[in-house]
Amino acid sequence: MLLTLLAVALFVGLAAFIAVPLWAPPAGAVPSLAFRMTMLVLAGALLPALVAIVWVRQSRWQERWGLESLTFLRAYHRALGEATDVQQVAEALVRTAAALCGAERGALLLVHEVAWTYRLHPLPVLGSIPTEEAPLAGNSPFLRALRERQAPVFYSAIATDPAYTGMAAEERAWLEALAMAVYVPMISGDQLIGILALGQAPRGYGAHELALLRTLAQQTATTLHHLQLSTNLKALNSEIMALNRELREANERLQRVDAAKADFITIASHELRTPLTQVRGYVDLLAAMSQQGQLRPDQVAEIVTRMDRAAQRLEELVAAMLDASQIDIQALKLQYSETTLEAVLWLCLERMTGAMRERRHVFVMRGISDLPPVRVDVQRLTQAFCNVIGNAIKYTPDGGRITLSGRRLDNDRVEVVITDTGVGIDRDQLDLIFETFYRASRALLHSTGATKFMGGGPGLGLRIAKGVIEAHGGRIWAESAGYDPVNLPGSSFHIVLPLQPPASRNMA
Template sequence: MRRSLSLLIETLAVYLLFTLALGFFLLLALNSTSVPISYLLFGGGVLFSLLIYPLVGKTRKFIRNRLWKAKRNYTSLLSNYSRTIASLSDLETLFSHLSDLLHQTFDIQDIWLLTATDKGEHFEFQNNLNPLSSPLLISKHSQVLLYLQENKTPLLQYVLDFGETFADISEEEKNAIRSLKGDVLVPILFQDEWLGLLIIGSKTSGDRFFEEEILFLQAIADQTAVALKNTILYEDLLKRNRENERLNIELTMANKELARLDKAKTDFINIASHELRTPLTQILGFNDFLGEMLQSGNLPQSSLERMVAGIKKAAKRLEEIVSIMLDISKLETQIFEIHPSPVKPATIIRAAAEKWRPALDERHLTLHITDLNDLPMVQADSQRMVQVFSELIQNAIKSTPDHRDIFITGKTIEDTGSGKIFVQITVSDTGIGISPEDIEKIFEKFYRIGDVLLHSTGDTKFKGAGPGLGLTIARGIVEAHQGRIWAESPGRDEKSLPGSKFHVLLPAFQTAEVNAEEK
């Protein structure tokens, strides 16, 4: 409203000046008898063209100063601004209110609010509302910053350029300040702490800033400093809250993981105790029977053979449990050793599958082995790799209901980047599958799917469980061969039976000729 009124009065004043000047020259021409009218009009036109622009400029300045000065009430403006920004908590809104106030009060061209960050020996002033703009680095010992901090009053660019106080300032620092393209630098300080700089551009009228305007700018900067400090504290509080929330989430997850590990260890102790106790009980039971038969003198050959076979089976199961524990200990202490030699993958798979033929027949499961005979040899410890695939076949048997199928397939993969050849062998079942959240955890130590109460000592029963160490050992063995093992499954469902796949990737054996060519 004030700007429109000012423009209207300025326009009327210009027309008045033009009318008065034209009337003056016409009157002079009519009253003159000695000088031709054309000369008077020509000279008047030249004089008018030389004087009219300065007169119009002066008139506009006079009107704006008188009109706007009469309308301004700095105390009221400052009070309203203070109330407006008192509850603000974001920088963008704060700058918006500050910009509106200064534009309306002074009709200035540009305003910048730069926030200060302590960078050791320098302050970095950054326009946060324009992150792409280059930050301004100014030394803490800068004469300009020290002056602003000590006097707590705005600094005019004119004073910086020509004032004696800044005669010794370096041209580099002057150019840095000039790059801000402001007429006035207003410090934003909170208890001598640098929070930022308020850069005020020139007025559209071209007029200078008067003393009362300078005082008003500093008062505005002081109010802005309080609001800016509150904004910084609020942002810091939000950041700390977000960090606390993140830490709480991580702590909760860690506690859950610790609880899971604790339960897994407890389950392992229970399972291991059960696994160890069962063969020991069998051995002790058969031993008692033998003792009673020897005392009675009645020892039939068939009973003797049956008890010896039971003792042997129990002792073998006991040996397997102890071997698993020893393997885990070796993997953890990194003393696990392998003795690789060239071997055909088909040989490894046949040896691993042969152990489970009776279980496959008992459960009426069909094992399909295909695409292995043409695979290149791998450099592997045969005994250890048989252990790996034996574990995978056993898992497939326990995950698959009776009268279904298990598949073992192989293929050759070439790494186009290195040119190396790999052999990938996949053990697939048609069983209950694996949940997405368990797909990685099944390779962790002690981890077992399902409740420990569902554990069965049977090696091959459907949904039977074990100590939860077999896949951990399998992964350790494969990785010791510079290979990789992973699982895939659409999910776990005992009705639809989506199945699961276990992949083992091993480097193919490189012959001496190939190695020679590579060298």
């Protein structure tokens, strides 16, 4: 079109040159009418030729540009068909559009609508482009223009058009930081799902370029929408599968706990009946021997000792049940005083002396004496350590080794690790062993003996230990390579305690 106008201007100038000669004719000399007419005819013949030349050149340029566009579009559709994620779609769209227009900056802006607020997430492709999201209000003039007009918006219009005067300062600053020249909406149905953003182009953006960009944006919008739906469905499917897996694990966990509770009823009745039977038997024996006058002081002393032992076992079991119930309702009360963990552990080992001698276990203490003083409930913490050490004694064969090691983690915490050379624990039971009533061994292997190898118990000891340690603001967990009664991989119980109790529980 520009070349055509130049040709017309050339023709007008030539006609003027003919009509009004620029040379200085001799005095009284006037160009003849025939000469003027001849030159005018020549100019009239020259104009169509010039127009034809211009038209041919313009047609060839459009044909060449059209062939280049077709080549780019074919490559684009091939890349779009192979895209499997949003970033690949952005790469194909922006690079194709930039190549057609000569732009050196470009990005795809994803649009997410949440409660009448839009978030624009840039996916940079060409140039150094900020990646920060921009929250835009639903009544943003910029977004409204893209949605309603469904046509490209130039940044120059945003800066000068009064229609955009209501834009928020943050929104305007964000668009300025992007440094794009044109924004092309991507509409799927009636929803704005993306924006093609391109920087300055050397040739500018004419009607042909804008029409092509709109076509690219609309074709990509459909693909992008389907890809987003597919991605959302995959994410939803993954969430459903994760929830199903969690439900299965929770169901298995509940089944194990329910089985443990059922075992507890059997075990607890046995634990309660045994000392009661012993007490009842000794009472009957005392009565019979008293009636026959056969009681001697030594016999009375032995019977009383055995009765006391049975009563003590019964008392311990009832106390454990009460402690477990207090822990479950978070009603455990602690009385704090300053002591050392070495003193607490020695109190525990003194109680375990008989079991240690009976099972011929070797106890080793490392680094315990180097630990700083702590403020704890001595009685409760001793109970917790005794339960953990007692568990190690039960599941370590005769002659095994139990190691107590300590270290300071930081200025506020210490760690005690109780390691044994026992049968180990299945990895899927490392958390369950701290549940109320749960026991790693089967109920059929239950024994009343508190320290008999693999004898088990009512399933309250580790639960109480966990409750007491957590009430102190600490943590306890178990580690083991697995259960193997032949190779004896052993287990490690880690106990982390703060030097000072939590402020909410500091009662002393």
